[in-house]
Amino acid sequence: MSVELTGAEITIRCLQEEGVECIFGYPGGAVLFIYDELFKQDKVRHILVRHEQAAVHAADGYSRSSNKIGVALVTSGPGVTNAVTGIATAYMDSIPLVIISGQVPTNAIGLDAFQEVDTVGITRPCVKHNFLVSDINELAVTMKKAFYIASTGRPGPVLVDIPKDVTQQKAVFDYPDKLSMRSYNPVVKGNAKQIKKAADLILSAKRPVVYTGGGVILSDAAKLLTELTKMLNYPCTNTLMGLGGFPATDKQFIGMLGMHGTYEANMAMQYCDVLIAVGARFDDRVIGNPKHFSNENRKIIHIDIDPSSISKRVKVDIPIVGNVPDVLKELIRLLKNVEGGPDQNALREWWNQIDLWRARDCLKYDRASSIIKPQMVVEKLYEVTKGDAFITSDVGQHQMWAAQFYKFDKPRRWINSGGLGTMGFGMPAAMGVQLANPKAKVACVTGEASIQMCIQELSTCKQYKLPLKIVNLNNRYMGMVRQWQEFFHGNRYSESYMDALPDFIKLAESYGHVGMKIEQPEDIESALKEAFKLKDRLVFLDFITDQTENVFPMVPGGKGLSEMILV
């Protein structure tokens, strides 16, 4: 005779069956039975955040840094609405999450009950899928579907909304091993003929570029991508989401591309004759205005798991829908078996051209400045951590400098909100990273505006002793806003000055953390070294940086990739 379990027990049992070790959440009326079950077991660890947005960002950082599915648990009504920013952030960057939300009892739904919102309706446009579980007998299979959908195909967040009465009702617990859904069959293998065509085109290239995005990271294809690129000796550029997909210290790496990409990467994109796009989506921040990026001048191969990403903004010549690692494996196999390779003379000429662009030294800045240059802080952070840290960031100039100056050699080390651009992401995401990688060095590169959007999480970090290093590039401005105002709005700095800042040192100390204020360039390195020596303490490093510094190069909105503003 199978025993019956309550919905709350089933929920937790499902998490256990999925091997979930750590979830992030915040309790409330609708999820009290679930919290009660959490209390009674010790397989699933619960991390109590201070705001539901942070719960989802933390689950997100946990997932991005580990390739496990991140899980968050929130209550109905305001719990869910607070979580929406986190869910949308994960959705835009295709991060596999399962969000469990409480809902008012089924008989109260639709009656404007206390803490009722239409959770499925509110989250619909920013989840891969969502469910309202109105029958206890559907709970286990729905949870199974949620984990399956979140992590397969193009990943994304899936929300399961569970009414309170369902968590009390009983059913036999039977967790399915396997699922088959007639309406959901993500493609895996790429079309063999297309891959063959791609191989031929790749070999015919005279001015090739390999352009890779977050898809390479998410599908764990960095090794294969590197193998392919090395074997061809082709230049490689990564998007903001793709950093770490190819080793940044390799000489074939030509830097990040896009709005704040390197001169050499953007020029190479513009002037290549064959573009190999892998797990990337030609978004507006990456290729600028698609009108200036027509494929008359170049042939494009596009490998992606999501058919709707193909030919969305730019028409491509050889689309290959499939799981990136599988397609790359097949490509490598084909290319290994052909006689002769690409035209080496043409390739040499192309590399000469790229080296000329490189010599432009587009990331140069005043290293002799007596005021701290933010770029230098990131460079020193790279040196002090020997390139081996996990770096999260918020959104703004600091994010771009972190992306430009920290050389990511490995995937899943660079964690930022690329798609939604969510200020407030950095610290909670870093908490998730630290929990997934307890021994690793984790730094959050942030700005004084962004950090204040989830500053309450200093408390969570205290409770769980998360030894993050907060690298605050404090320029007293919403720097990126100020930069746009300087360039495009006649220096009218409307509401972008960050007045009335707290004393971050005292603030950190009030939570029991260590605070450091750094005002001289010569102190950057020693401060960072000291901070990382404090292995079990969170250190808030407040770097007082140059207020006037701008991020270069910059492709202004609506312009083509080669129309960069340079230093």
Place this chain on the structure above:
Amino acid sequence: MENEAGALSRVAGLFSARGYNIESLSVAPTEDPTLSRMTLVTTGSDEVIEQVTKQLNKLIEVVKVIDLIDGNHIERELMLVKIKAVGADRDEIKRLVDIFRGSIIDVTDRSYTIELTGTSSKLDAFLDNIESSAVLETVRTGASGIGRGDWVLRV
């Protein structure tokens, strides 16, 4: 698509979120009660239609998407229309209904209620022949479509 609560709103939400227009939409369960069949009429460039198709396919509850325009197909819409019919107009309207192979399904001494089936443009054409002030009320279902011949949409 799966005959599940919320599936329809996902489709409608997709269209409004991505700025695609819906000219008409009709949906009902099929011979398999777990499945619904939806016919949706939209317009757009080839690129837009390609995106619409791909985005629809991405919805978890959508089982299969076909563009009926790609093949030979039949399309029908049902219209119920109430028309002012007094005096000499009564005969005139009745003749028009016959020409369009519609039927008068309800009668009062001042109006006819007419049922008419056909392609959307046939229904438009019928209405074009009636003076607009005489049209009291129209109810249209939006088009339903099916492929011609032995070809069957199977899931």
